[in-house]
Amino acid sequence: MNVILSAAKNLLLISGLLAAPLACAAGSAEKGRAAFVQHGCWQCHGFAGQGGVHGPKLVPDPMPLEAMAAFVRNTRGNMPPYQKAILSDADLADIHAYLASLPKPPDYKSIPLLNP
Numbered sequence: 731m732n733v734i735l736s737a738a739k740n741l742l743l744i745s746g747l748l749a750a751p752l753a754c755a756a757g758s759a760e761k762g763r764a765a766f767v768q769h770g771c772w773q774c775h776g777f778a779g780q781g782g783v784h785g786p787k788l789v790p791d792p793m794p795l796e797a798m799a800a801f802v803r804n805t806r807g808n809m810p811p812y813q814k815a816i817l818s819d820a821d822l823a824d825i826h827a828y829l830a831s832l833p834k835p836p837d838y839k840s841i842p843l844l845n846p
Contacts, residue, residue: 756823756827757820757822757823757824757825757826757827757828758824758827759824759827759828759830759831760828761821761824761827761828762821762823762824762825762826762827762828762829762831763828765817765821765824765825765828766779766825766828766829769812769816769817769821769825771785771825773785774809775787775788778832779792779829779832780835784808785809788829789829789832789834790832790833790834790835792826792829792830795822795823795826798822798826799819799822802817802822
């Protein structure tokens with residue numbers, strides 16, 4: 731019974747997220763960098779979104795903004811959920827723009843020390 735209720739609850743949550751797009755879809759990479767630092771994202775994901783011991787890498791090619799927002803707002807894993815009162819939709823869009831603006835790392839073959 732609990733499994734069915736949990737599945738129904740998750741289905742309602744997902745359908746609600748898909749039906750309600752973020753208020754501010756376009757973000758500012760400059761503001762996003764500041765928000766990434768201010769909200770402590772760098773502590774687990776690294777300053778360049780490269781990932782770390784506690785958080786996965788976020789770049790290159792971050793997940794779509796809607797998926798990122800759904801995860802950030804509703805995560806139940808090691809990362810605490812960030813509700814709108816703590817991290818606004820505009821800040822979230824800015825963080826996404828910052829992550830999307832970060833360049834891809836160079837190919838390891840182009841780094842002399844990694845190719846003896």
